[in-house]
Amino acid sequence: MIRLAEPSASDLAIGARPLLVVDVDEVVLQFVAPFKAFLLANGHELNLETFSLNGNVKSLEDGRRVENAEVKALISAFYDSQEDWQEPFSAARPTLEGLTEIADVLLLTAMPPRHREKRRRLLARHGFDFPLIASEAPKGEVLRDLCETAPPDLIFVDDMLYNCRSVSQCLPEALTINLLINDDYRALAPKTTPPSLVATGWDHADTIIRRHIAENG
Template identity: 75%
Template structure:
């Protein structure tokens, strides 16, 4: 897959060390609150009545919900301007760099690859120098293509349960962690189901990751 053939991954030795693969939006970088602020700056409002962006964005001028295509256009515009809006969650950087003592860390962001360089600059600005893959492919497929040789322990962290399911189906020995930091977001999210486990913050995720590596690394 072209999405994993990138020079930035050349130093990542899959199979030699445990591997922690981490989503970016609403996991490393705050997404929900910055996107709400971005929409307000463009005379729209996001109020989550369901666990989806589609169907939940309203025009402040008309009071009407906008079509899904318009939501997608706003999302693309937000990613174009992400460097002006997004910041990391507290403890994300500290936790991930602490884990490098016992594992490799890879960031896997679900977005069109054309936004990758802006995301790379944004992450680097906040000190996240880990390898980065930007792909719209199912995350299980991306990791299956990457992990031709299984690492001693594979851990995947994502806020979306369907991404956790994708990885668990493709790589059943992986630990999949459904990380839901925002309390309101977590209350509305689908209930985390086995084999995935829920984490409510980076401190919780750190404990789960370290325990899994100790047992399987």
């Protein structure tokens, strides 16, 4: 069983079961669609021409491309109001609930810790009652520190390939799954390369995870 007393990796108690670590934005909660809607409501537009928010946000007032610092501020403002905008992918909760039969689940979200409480409330409202870490540190380093004393069979799911690579570099035995649910988003994403595996939806990810645990149990 995985237990969490406080929102810090040091407060997690890791057991002997497989540990499934799951990103939140665009994996559990929809991000791209609600962020687009948020921007439109605040005088901006997101048109993804590349697999990045930076360089793809424009001001509706004058058509200029927004500088990276302003994009960061808009993302922060979105997270401040995330409870009004974000909804989960429909298959995320039933899939994760089913996987709790064979693994412990931990949510690892890449955001400043000050946004964690709002994110926790939002997830709880939709039935995601799993421990949550919010950190801006490289995810591989977070999980390496977490699993330092008793590394479990670790499965990591994220939409960003660089996060999968970070985990693979720090914990080479981990299974890393690059989950890209949105077809348009996937088309722009860097090609998933070994040792990571690509999953095109939660059903696909569920099959990969269950097969991995069965083969390593």
